[in-house]
Amino acid sequence: MRLTMHPLVCQQAVELMSDYLDGSLSRRDRRRLEKHLAACAHCSTYLDQMRATIAASGAVRPDDLDPQALDELTELFRQFRGDGDGT
């Protein structure tokens, strides 16, 4: 059995980025990826793109609500407050 680590190529490295950012890579894969990133500017850019994508996802604002849906739900709330069980 060979104990040396196979170096990653870019095409493999991009498949590890999501798990890397979530801290869920195995120690071995993390080391392989970090070794690759240290030497590869392109994959570092890719990783930054992935970081920006995830950060932007967290900043997505909710879609506008259909005013009719909001009216219906507000009416529902009033019924609840009025008679306690909404029926």
Place this chain on the structure above:
Amino acid sequence: MDDAELLRRLLGGDEKAFTELVVRYNATLIRIALYYVNNQASAEDVAQDTWIAVLRGVDKFEGRSSFKTWLFRILVNRARSTGVREHRSISIDPLDHDASVAANRFDEGGAWRAAPEPFTDAIDRAVANEKIIGLVHDAIARLGEPQRAVVTLRDVEGLSTMEVAELLELSVANVRVILHRGRARVRSDVETNLQGGGS
């Protein structure tokens, strides 16, 4: 105002607190419901049922989980039974083997042929960020299931991988794979539109 404060006000009968929670979460509820049910109308009904359940149960909510997690759990339970009634079968295909990046962008040795463009270079960072947020929003909306549900819960709503797995009754390993595919697709979509749309 955070969810806990809105919840306190809701318990006190504050209508504005209720509508604020609806504004904050209804779109996400509908989006997650679509993972289980056949169409938009069913998903809207499930979301409305969820709010009724919230109003019925809010005084019993013990705050052991976050409001968000509690809310999503109510939604998923309802959506799941509606989905069963509609005989909807959920196709979970975490083993969809699409590559994160198109194969033709790498050479025979698997190295990038050309450098990927940074997302936030050159143009003003704040403007760029706003633009990327818009593109990411649209890209998530275009995702297929289960990627859309998983990316929405994990990256938009900020639940942990474990919470997403429990909620959707998937293994943690499957959530990771689905998330990986979904994020890669969103990234690639943003890249295409940033290049195509100019700055």
